[in-house]
Amino acid sequence: MEDALPSGVARVSLRRRLAPLWPWLIAMVALALPFAVDSFSLFQLTMVLIYAIAILGLNVLTGISGQFSLGHGAFFALGAYATAILLEAGAMPYLLTIPAAAILCLVAGYLIGLPALRLKSVHLALATFALAIAIPEIVKLSIFEHVTGGVHGILVGVPPVPPVLKQAIGVDQWLYFLTLGIGFGLYLMSCNLADSRTGRALKALRENEVAAASMGVATSRYKAVAFAISAMITGIAGSLCALVVQFVAPDSFPFQLSIALLVGLVIGGIGSLPGALAGGVFVVFVPNIAESVSKGLAGAIYGLLLIAIIFSNRNALGRH
Amino acid sequence: MIEDYTRRFVISAAALMVASRSSLFDGFRSERRSIRVGHTTAYSGPASAYGTIGRTEIAFFRMINAKGGINGRPVDFITYDDAYSPSKTVEHTRRLVELDKVDLLFHQSGTANIKAISDYVTRRGIPTLFVATGASKWDDPARYPRLMGWGPSYASEAATYARHALATVPGARIGLLYQNDDFGRDYLSGVREVLGPGAAARLAAVSYAVTDATIDGAISSLKASGANVLIIAATPKFAAQAIRRTYELGWRARRYLSAVSTSLAEVLRPAGLEAARGLISAHSLKDPSDKAWARSPDLIAYRRFMAEWNPGGDPESAFNVIGYAAASSLVAVLSRCGDDFSAENIMARTESLRDVEIPMLLPGVRMTISPTDHAPISSTRMMRFDGAHWELFGGLVDSAAPSRGAPSEHAQ
Numbered sequence: 001m002e003d004a005l006p007s008g009v010a011r012v013s014l015r016r017r018l019a020p021l022w023p024w025l026i027a028m029v030a031l032a033l034p035f036a037v038d039s040f041s042l043f044q045l046t047m048v049l050i051y052a053i054a055i056l057g058l059n060v061l062t063g064i065s066g067q068f069s070l071g072h073g074a075f076f077a078l079g080a081y082a083t084a085i086l087l088e089a090g091a092m093p094y095l096l097t098i099p100a101a102a103i104l105c106l107v108a109g110y111l112i113g114l115p116a117l118r119l120k121s122v123h124l125a126l127a128t129f130a131l132a133i134a135i136p137e138i139v140k141l142s143i144f145e146h147v148t149g150g151v152h153g154i155l156v157g158v159p160p161v162p163p164v165l166k167q168a169i170g171v172d173q174w175l176y177f178l179t180l181g182i183g184f185g186l187y188l189m190s191c192n193l194a195d196s197r198t199g200r201a202l203k204a205l206r207e208n209e210v211a212a213a214s215m216g217v218a219t220s221r222y223k224a225v226a227f228a229i230s231a232m233i234t235g236i237a238g239s240l241c242a243l244v245v246q247f248v249a250p251d252s253f254p255f256q257l258s259i260a261l262l263v264g265l266v267i268g269g270i271g272s273l274p275g276a277l278a279g280g281v282f283v284v285f286v287p288n289i290a291e292s293v294s295k296g297l298a299g300a301i302y303g304l305l306l307i308a309i310i311f312s313n314r315n316a317l318g319r320h
Numbered sequence: 321m322i323e324d325y326t327r328r329f330v331i332s333a334a335a336l337m338v339a340s341r342s343s344l345f346d347g348f349r350s351e352r353r354s355i356r357v358g359h360t361t362a363y364s365g366p367a368s369a370y371g372t373i374g375r376t377e378i379a380f381f382r383m384i385n386a387k388g389g390i391n392g393r394p395v396d397f398i399t400y401d402d403a404y405s406p407s408k409t410v411e412h413t414r415r416l417v418e419l420d421k422v423d424l425l426f427h428q429s430g431t432a433n434i435k436a437i438s439d440y441v442t443r444r445g446i447p448t449l450f451v452a453t454g455a456s457k458w459d460d461p462a463r464y465p466r467l468m469g470w471g472p473s474y475a476s477e478a479a480t481y482a483r484h485a486l487a488t489v490p491g492a493r494i495g496l497l498y499q500n501d502d503f504g505r506d507y508l509s510g511v512r513e514v515l516g517p518g519a520a521a522r523l524a525a526v527s528y529a530v531t532d533a534t535i536d537g538a539i540s541s542l543k544a545s546g547a548n549v550l551i552i553a554a555t556p557k558f559a560a561q562a563i564r565r566t567y568e569l570g571w572r573a574r575r576y577l578s579a580v581s582t583s584l585a586e587v588l589r590p591a592g593l594e595a596a597r598g599l600i601s602a603h604s605l606k607d608p609s610d611k612a613w614a615r616s617p618d619l620i621a622y623r624r625f626m627a628e629w630n631p632g633g634d635p636e637s638a639f640n641v642i643g644y645a646a647a648s649s650l651v652a653v654l655s656r657c658g659d660d661f662s663a664e665n666i667m668a669r670t671e672s673l674r675d676v677e678i679p680m681l682l683p684g685v686r687m688t689i690s691p692t693d694h695a696p697i698s699s700t701r702m703m704r705f706d707g708a709h710w711e712l713f714g715g716l717v718d719s720a721a722p723s724r725g726a727p728s729e730h731a732q
Contacts, residue, residue, distance in 0.1 A: 040418035047411065140501075151502040152455075153406060153432045155439060245407045247436035252407040254366070291401045295363050295371075298401060 030180060034173040042172045044284060046244050049179045050237050052280030053186060055264045056273060057233030060190050063271030064199060065226035066206025068121050071128030073258030074135040075105050075231040077248075079238025081139065084154040084248040085147055094159045094243060098182070101239035102232050109231025113224035132258040136250035153249025156242050175244050182240065186233050190273055193229065202226050234261075267309060282309070354396040355389075355654060355661055357381070358416030361429045361452075365403030370429050372633065373452065374399050376643030377427065379630035390654045393661075398422060406436035413437045417446055423661045424449055427470065427646045431455045431502045438464060447666045449653065450646055450696065454506055459695040466667055468694035470646055472604060474503060474578075478510030478553065480602045480700065480717050481576040485549040486514070489574050493522055495547030497538055497562055499554055500527040507553035507578065528558060539565045543573075551576045556583065560591040567595035577601045579700070582710065585609040585636035597707040602700040602717055604685045605645060609636045612709045618679035645680040649687060649696065652676050684716050 034042055058072050082101035087094055116127045139148045148154070161174040169177070193199050201222050204212035213219050242248050264279030290301040363371035381397040389395060398420050400412040409428065416422045417440075424447040428434060431453040438458075441448045448467040451458055456473035458464060485492045496511055498504035504527060512519045524545035526538045535558055542550060543566075550573045552562045559581035566575060577599045581587045584607060588596040606613045613619045622644055626635040633640050654661075656669040673696075675686040682701045689696050700717050703710040 038418060040414050043414055044411070151432055151505075152435055155435060157439075241407065245410050245436070246439070247406055247410060249406045249432040249436065251366075251430075251432055252405050252436075254405065256365070256403075287403075288400075291363075295375075295399075295401065298364060 034169070034176050039170070039172045042176050043244070046172070046176045046179050047241075048277070048280040048284045049176070049183050050240050050244065050280070051261070051264060051283040052276045053179070053183045053240070054234045054237035054261055055268060055276040055279040055283075056183070056186060056190060057230045057235075057237065058261055058265050059268075059271065059273060059276055060193065060233060061226055061230035062265060063273070064194050064206065065202040065223060066121070067223060067226065068125040069128040069227075069230070070125045070255075070258050070262060071131035072230070072234045072261050073253055073255060074128075074131045075109060075234040076238035076241065076257060076261070077135050077139070077250075077253035078108060079105050079235030080242040080248045080253070081148060081154075081238075082235070083239040083242040084156050087156055087242075088154050098236060098239045098243075102236050105235025105238075106228050106232040109235075110224055110228035113227030113231075114220070116227070118220055129255070129258070132255040136253055136255075139250045149249070151250060153247055153252070156246045156248070158246060159243050175240075179240050179244070182236060186236065187273060187276075190233070194273075198222070198225065263306065267306075354394045356396045356398065356420060356422040357650070358413070358420060358422035358425045359397065359399040359427060360402045360409050360412045360416075360433070361399065361427075362404035363401035365405070367404040367430070369639070370404075370452075371401075372637060372639040373427070373429070373643040373646075376630055376633055376640045377647045379633070380625070380644060380647040383625060383629045384651065390651060391657070391659060395654075402430075402433060404430055404433070406430070406433045409433040410436050410440065413440065417441075417444055422446070424663070424666055426450060426650055427452050429453065434458065434467075438467060441467060445663055447663050447670065449666075449670060450649060452642070452646070454503060456506075456695075459693070461692055461694050464694075466663070468670075468689065468696060470649065471642075471697050472579075472602075472695075472700055473510075474506035474553075475510035475513070476698075477579055477602055477700065478507035478551065479514045480702070481551050481600070482511045482514035484600070484702065485551075485574060485576070489549055492549050493545075493547045494524070494549045494551060495542035495545055495573065496523060496525040496551045497535065497542060497554060497558075498525060498527050499558065500529050503555070503580075504553050507551065511551065528554075530555070530558075532558075535561050536565055539569065539571075543569060543571050547573060549574045549576070551578075552581070553578045554581060556581045556586045560587045563587070563591035563596050563599065567592065575599050579603040579605075580638065582703075583607055583609060583636065583638045586638065588705065593707055596705050599705040600702065601705075601710070602702050603710075604681055604697050604700045605638070605641050606680050606682055607638070607710065608641060610709050622680060641680050645678055648679050652678065652687070682712065 033045060037045070054072065054076055058069060061067050061069055079101040082104050083094070083097040086092055086097045086100060092100070112131065116124060119127055138144070140151050142150065158171055159175065161169065161171055165174060201212070201217045204215065204217055205219060205222060209219060260283050264283040267282045268275030268277065268279030286305050287298070287302060290305060291298045293301050359374065359377065361370050361374040362368050363374060378397060378399060381395045384390060385394045398416060400415070402408040402412055409430070413425065413428070416425065425441060427450045428448070429452040434451045434453055442464055445466060450468065450470035453469060454474035456475050458467055458469045482494060485494060494511060494515070496508060498507050508525055511523060515522055524542055524547050526542050528535045528538050539562060550566065552559055552575060554562055559577060563575070563577070566573065575598065579601055582601045582603055606619060608619060608622065622641070623635055625644065626633055626640065630640070652673065653666065653670050657665055671689050671691045673687055673689045675688055678687050681697065685697065685699050685701060687696045688698070698718060701712045702714045702717060703712045
C-alpha cells in the first residue's frame, strides 16, 4: 500500500509528459489509416468524419453559446442538396460546391436564427425541430420536383480525384483526405472562435443571458451569429455527405437524423470539440452493432448501449 | 481530461472492432463455399412494414438450407436494416459487396434506395436481381445491364385500369385517389400516359397523405367532380376506407383497386364484402385468404412453410406472399447455375429464363427474362370481386408492353 502512492505519482507525471504527443499520434493514425484499411471501412471512416463535422457544428451552438437545436438535420440536408443540385446543373466544379453550400447554410442559418433565437432554450429546440420535420416534406413538394428530384432524389457522379494525386490514391482515399482536411480546418476555426471576442460574448450568453445583456452583448444578434456559423459547419458536412454517398433523397434526412446528431453531441461531450469524433463513431457504428445483435430488438439494444455509454462516461458529459 | 479521451477512444475502438468483425473471419470459411446473397430493407423506421418481406425471406432460405441447399450448397442470406434511408442503403450495399463479398444482391426495397445504389452496382458489375420497387425504370438493360425489378410496375398497372375503363365505360371520366408519395404518383403518371394530352379534361386526381386520419373528404370531392370511374391507388388501410365510403355514399362509379390492396383479410373484409362487390383489379399473385386457391398445391406448400418456418408471420399477409414468391424466383435462377456462381453465369442463367412457373403466381402468369427484357413478371390477370372471391376474367394482360420505350422516369 505504501509504494502505491509513488508509482501513482509517476504514472500521472508520465501521462502528463505524454500529453503533448497525443495530437501527433492521432494525426499519424488519421493519415496512415487510408493505406491500411479496405475501401468499405474507409468509406465508413469518412462517414464518421462527416458526422463528426456535423456534430462539431452543433457543438458550436450548444457548447459555446448554450442554445439547443433539434433541427440541424435540416442544415445537413440543405448542404447536401445544394451540392447535388449545383452538380446536376453542371454549374461549377464539385470542389466549389462545398463553399457554395457553406455560404447558403450560413445565410439560411442567420435568417432562421434571427426570429427563432428570440425564443428561450426549450422553445428554440422545438422551433428547430419543426424545421427538421418540414425539410423532407418541402423537398418532396411537386413545385420543387424538377430541381430536387422529389422522392426519387438526385444521383451525384463519382467526384474525380485531382490529376496531381491520381497516381497515388483512389477515390475513397481522396474523399477521406478531403473530409479530414476540411474537418481539421473547421475544428481549428471553432477553437479560435471559442477564444475570440465573439466566443467570449457567446460564452457570457451561455452562462447568464441577463448578465451578458447588461454587459452590452447584443444577445439576439450574437445568438444568430452562433446559429449561422453552426448551420454553416453542419451544412458543409451535408455537402461532403452528398459527394461521398453520391446520392441525396428526402428519406436520407428524416428528423431522426437531427436526433442522431444530438445524441452524438451528448455522447462526445457538450462543449468538447474533439468529442465530436466520438459522437461521429457512435452515430455510424452503434445502430449497426445493435442490428447485428438482434433485428427485432435493434431499437432496444441501441437504447441500452446509449445508456451504458452515458453511465460509463458520466463525468465527461456536460463539461464545458 | 486525457483519461476521458482515452476511455472514449477505447470505446470507439471496440465499436470499430465489432463493426468490422465480419471481415476478420473471411479466411476461415469452409471450402464448400456457400452462395452469398445480399439484401437490404427497412426493418425499422417509417417503412418498417416492409421488414415482413425480409423476415419471410430469412425463413425461406433457412428452409432451403435445411433441405440441403441449392445444388448442394447452402445459401448465406445476409440482410441489413437500412431504415428506408438511401444513404444507409448505400453503406450496407457497399458492405455487402466489398466486405461480405456477396455473389449477388436480391430484392432490395425502395425506389429512391435502388436509385442510390444503381450506379454503384452497375460499375461493380454485381447482379442486382428482383429489386422490390414499383418503378418501371429498372427495365433498361442498356443502362443497367445487371439490374432488374420483379413484379409489374405501378405505372403499367394504372395504365391497365385506364385502358380498360376507356374501352368499357362510355364517356369515361376518371377519378383517381392516390397516395402522395412515389407509390401513388406512379399511378398518376400511368393514367396520364394513357389519357394523353387531353388528360386534364377527363381526369380528376385527388391525393391523400399517409398521415391523414380519413379520406372521406377526398372521396366526396372526387364524386363531386362528376367522375364515373374511380381508380383507388391506395395502401390497405386507406383502400378499405375508400371502398366503404363509396358504398355508403351510394356512388355507382366503376371502381378499380390497386393490386397491393386486394387482400380479403386486410382490406375487403374490413371494408365489408358487400361494399367491395364489383371492384376490379389486375394482379399477378394469389391471395391466400381467397378460398378459391385453398386446394392448389402451391398454396398448400406456402401454408406449410409459414406454419413450420415462419410461425410468427401472418399467412394471410400479402407481404409474406411476395417474400415467398420472390425467394422462389431466386431459387429458380440459382438452381440453374450448376456449380458456377460467378456474376457472368448468374446473369446468363437469369436472362435465359423463359415462361418459368413460380409458386403463388396466378394461373398463366409466368416469369420470363432475356438480355433485352428485364421485367421478369410483366403480365397480370384482371379480376372482379363477386362478393366472396376474386373472379379472373379475360386473358393475360402484358403490362410491360405499353411503357416500354417511354421515358423511364415516370414520376418525374
